[in-house]
Amino acid sequence: MDHSVKAMTSPRILSRMVNPHRFENDELEQLYQRYICKLQHSSVAAVVALFVILTGILANLSFVYHQTATAQNVYHAAHCILFALLLGFLHTRFMQDNYLLWVCYVVLFFLATFCALALPIFPAGLTAKVAAEGTWQVVFVIFLAYAMMPLKSWIAAVFGLLLCGAHFAVVTIFAKDFSQLIWQQ
Structure with missing residues (x-):
């Protein structure tokens, strides 16, 4: 009985491109995925926390500078609240491992809108x-x-x-x- 840990190399090219590194044993692969998910969860939570702080500071600075509500500072305030709610969701029991990739895509979408609002398209x-x-x-x-x-x-x-x-x-x-x-x- 062979108990060695080997990375699987599939003979099919497409399978190797999609899943280049997998364990041959499915139980070992699931254990690895659970372990790595905790690390990935903490890095996503760190990104979200960083953007809560950043957008909160940008909203306050923009409001102090302009002394009125502009599109940028309203968006930064809404972005701060939204990411604070997302950070709260990340730290509850409702956050499951299979939601992590979708949370990453939601974060990417809002990061892209953060960049879009900073472009020189305003008056x-x-x-x-x-x-x-x-x-x-x-x-x-x-x-x-x-x-x-x-x-x-x-x-x-x-x-x-x-x-x-x-x-x-x-x-x-x-x-x-x-x-x-x-x-x-």
Whole structure:
């Protein structure tokens, strides 16, 4: 009886691309998935907690600076409340292991809307229409999606490429101040 732990290599190319590393023993694979799910759960909770803090600070700073409700500070406040509720859900018994991937996709959606709201598409009085507007948000979100979210690498890479492409397209259309600096991005 062989009790050694071996990673399975499937002879089919498509199966190897979808599941490149699996254990031959199904019980061992389930045990590994339960263990790794706890680690992934904590990293998703850390991303959500980080965005609760970030959006709370951004909402307060924007409100103090503008002294009125703007689209950005209302959205940041709503985003902070939404992510606080999601963080509460992550720490309850209702959060099951099979929900984690869907929670990651919901977080990715709201991270993308966070970046979309930072783009220079608003009237000139609210923000400067420069190419650098929204760049730090895009870079920060891509870093979090790739480094802290338990997603496959190709999903994080496609997400990053789509965000960068959308940012560059919006900047080339709407950013009119300092247009000679666009090519440097």
